[in-house]
Amino acid sequence: MQGTDALPPSSLPAPRPSNALTPLLGANTAAANSSIPKHTPTLNDTHPYRTTLSTIVNSYRANGWRVFYRGLAPTLIRAIPVNMVTFATFEAVVKALS
DSSP, X not given: OTTOOOOOGGGSOOOOOOTTTTTTTTOOHHHHTOSSOOOOOOXXXXXXXXXXXXXXXXXXXXXXXXXXXXTHHHHHHHHHHHHHHHXXXXXXXXXXXX
């Protein structure tokens, strides 16, 4: 294929969704924007977020019970129209196929 300007597939970067599309793709943006720092565990690790239980305990101690409900309202507000469209689409397909 001489004379073409196409790059071989191995030299192209892997496609990644933009940050604008992340909510539309169903990604959990609350987890992506979390205040918990990324950490690589070591053998003698004393980091407070090393296990799920230690993360729950330390989050509760630092921010109280409300930390577990942070972001719930936007999630529920987003879920209502999504479920409405899903239900309407299902009903339309059932009606079209019967």
